[in-house]
Amino acid sequence: MDVMAARKTTPGSATVRKVAIVGGNRIPFARSNGPYARASNQDMFTAALDGLVSRFSLQDELIGEVAAGAVLKHSKDFNLARESVLGSKLAPATPASDVQMACGTGLQAVLTVAHKIALGEIDSAIAGGVDTTSDAPLAVNPDLRQILVQLNAAKTLADRLKLVAKIRPGHIVPEIPRNSEPRTGLSMGEHAALTAKVWDVAREAQDELAATSHRNLAAAYERGFFDDLVTPFLKLARDQNLRPDSSPEKLAKLKPVYGGADGTMTAGNSTPLTDGASTVLLATDEWAKAHQLPVLAYLTFSQTAAVDYVHGDEGLLMAPAYAVPRMLDRAGLALQDFDFYEIHEAFASQVLATLKAWEDPAFAKEKLGLDAPLGSIDRSKLNVNGSSLAAGHPFAATGGRIVATLAKLLHEKGSGRGLISICAAGGQGVTAILEK
Numbered sequence: 177m178d179v180m181a182a183r184k185t186t187p188g189s190a191t192v193r194k195v196a197i198v199g200g201n202r203i204p205f206a207r208s209n210g211p212y213a214r215a216s217n218q219d220m221f222t223a224a225l226d227g228l229v230s231r232f233s234l235q236d237e238l239i240g241e242v243a244a245g246a247v248l249k250h251s252k253d254f255n256l257a258r259e260s261v262l263g264s265k266l267a268p269a270t271p272a273s274d275v276q277m278a279c280g281t282g283l284q285a286v287l288t289v290a291h292k293i294a295l296g297e298i299d300s301a302i303a304g305g306v307d308t309t310s311d312a313p314l315a316v317n318p319d320l321r322q323i324l325v326q327l328n329a330a331k332t333l334a335d336r337l338k339l340v341a342k343i344r345p346g347h348i349v350p351e352i353p354r355n356s357e358p359r360t361g362l363s364m365g366e367h368a369a370l371t372a373k374v375w376d377v378a379r380e381a382q383d384e385l386a387a388t389s390h391r392n393l394a395a396a397y398e399r400g401f402f403d404d405l406v407t408p409f410l411k412l413a414r415d416q417n418l419r420p421d422s423s424p425e426k427l428a429k430l431k432p433v434y435g436g437a438d439g440t441m442t443a444g445n446s447t448p449l450t451d452g453a454s455t456v457l458l459a460t461d462e463w464a465k466a467h468q469l470p471v472l473a474y475l476t477f478s479q480t481a482a483v484d485y486v487h488g489d490e491g492l493l494m495a496p497a498y499a500v501p502r503m504l505d506r507a508g509l510a511l512q513d514f515d516f517y518e519i520h521e522a523f524a525s526q527v528l529a530t531l532k533a534w535e536d537p538a539f540a541k542e543k544l545g546l547d548a549p550l551g552s553i554d555r556s557k558l559n560v561n562g563s564s565l566a567a568g569h570p571f572a573a574t575g576g577r578i579v580a581t582l583a584k585l586l587h588e589k590g591s592g593r594g595l596i597s598i599c600a601a602g603g604q605g606v607t608a609i610l611e612k
């Protein structure tokens with residue numbers, strides 16, 4: 177058989193197809209140890225999936241692939257995306273894969289399936305993410321783990337008793353996952369506080385950004401922007417962290433939580449620990465049309481980057497400052513060519529340090545190898561419906577929330593372009609462009 181003749185395409189000839197965003201769905205985000213305290217990653221992600229199924233009439237639909245992840249996973253979550261599909265109303269033959277890129281997971285999951293749609297492997301996909309800090313995986317002491325594994329394999333009662341006799345009271349203390357970088361031992365907040373000092377990010381500017389995030393999210397709820405998205409889950413109808421009465425004056429009263437007594441970062445201008453899940457439906461134009469579903473926007477560019485925060489002088493959460501200029505160069509766009517900027521608010525200081533880096537001639541020259549800085553953005557276009565400071569940040573669920581929000585904003589506007597920028601632990605960043 178002539179293999180080449182049998183192929184529908186020859187190597188290198190695959191055409192890139194447009195990737196449409198049909199829409200998203202999420203459960204409202206809850207504060208840690210709040211209403212979702214007893215819900216698992218799988219419970220929440222399945223609820224977000226089924227919400228999408230019901231929104232877009234996908235009952236029993238064979239989707240090309242579901243890609244999703246969680247940053248904090250129990251061992252039972254090893255096949256989280258697939259198990260969630262099997263628990264959902266999608267066709268059980270829908271394949272699924274797990275993705276992991278810290279807080280970039282949700283957007284990375286979108287890119288994983290988008291690239292498959294672009295290359296013609298699949299025509300439809302769901303991407304998303306979920307996280308619970310309430311049900312964080314606790315590991316047992318490594319010595320106890322060894323004993324328990326051997327106990328499981330022991331053949332005789334005598335062997336089992338010998339192993340049980342090795343258990344000591346100290347073995348019972350569990351290992352609690354720390355919100356810290358393994359290579360520095362510093363928490364992400366402590367890293368962000370160092371960056372805030374380097375970039376001289378003022379407390380007032382951070383509090384102003386946080387208050388604006390709450391004001392914008394509250395206004396988006398008021399005008400019904402989320403009415404079609406939100407699936408009430410365990411009786412929660414809105415993001416629980418939202419405080420519409422947040423003001424710079426109230427936020428100014430909070431004590432620093434990172435960076436020592438004269439630190440500028442507080443519980444109000446840092447993201448809270450959060451539980452939640454989000455999903456996004458992506459497809460080809462043809463698939464959306466055949467299913468009589470809308471196309472809100474197209475995913476047109478993406479770029480990841482990482483910084484050497486261990487040996488270099490880079491801030492842990494500054495990788496998007498590098499990814500965005502590379503993406504803009506490939507797209508032939510300037511930083512100002514956008515109608516919306518969705519910059520994940522891990523911490524207010526992280527957003528402000530990134531904006532300062534883009535405005536800085538020395539950063540442009542020395543770090544980006546550019547003659548001129550990217551410049552300033554119109555701040556009225558930044559996170560217009562609020563972001564992680566107000567909504568909360570269930571790590572892997574944030575990317576899906578942002579993609580769905582931006583696609584809908586572009587659809588409402590009728591045309592335009594939006595930039596997504598997400599920083600992630602490990603010194604990584606994931607960025608993308610959506611266009612209508």
Ligand SMILES: CC(=O)CC(=O)SCCNC(=O)CCNC(=O)[C@H](O)C(C)(C)COP(=O)(O)OP(=O)(O)OC[C@H]1O[C@@H](n2cnc3c(N)ncnc32)[C@H](O)[C@@H]1OP(=O)(O)O
Pocket residue numbers: 277278279280355364365390419422423426427430433442443444446447448449521522523569571599600601602
């Ligand atoms: C993960 C990645 O890959 C990349 C990233 O995104 S990095 C970002 C990851 N996120 C983090 O690391 C932050 C995680 N957050 C935390 O650990 C905790 O939320 C925190 C240490 C920042 C604060 O914890 P906490 O002190 O328990 O917060 P909390 O009790 O809610 O708030 C403290 C006070 O501030 C007040 N407050 C919080 N927000 C407020 C607001 N908007 N307005 C007014 N007051 C507010 C609270 O009411 C509370 O006041 P009282 O003490 O009087 O009750």
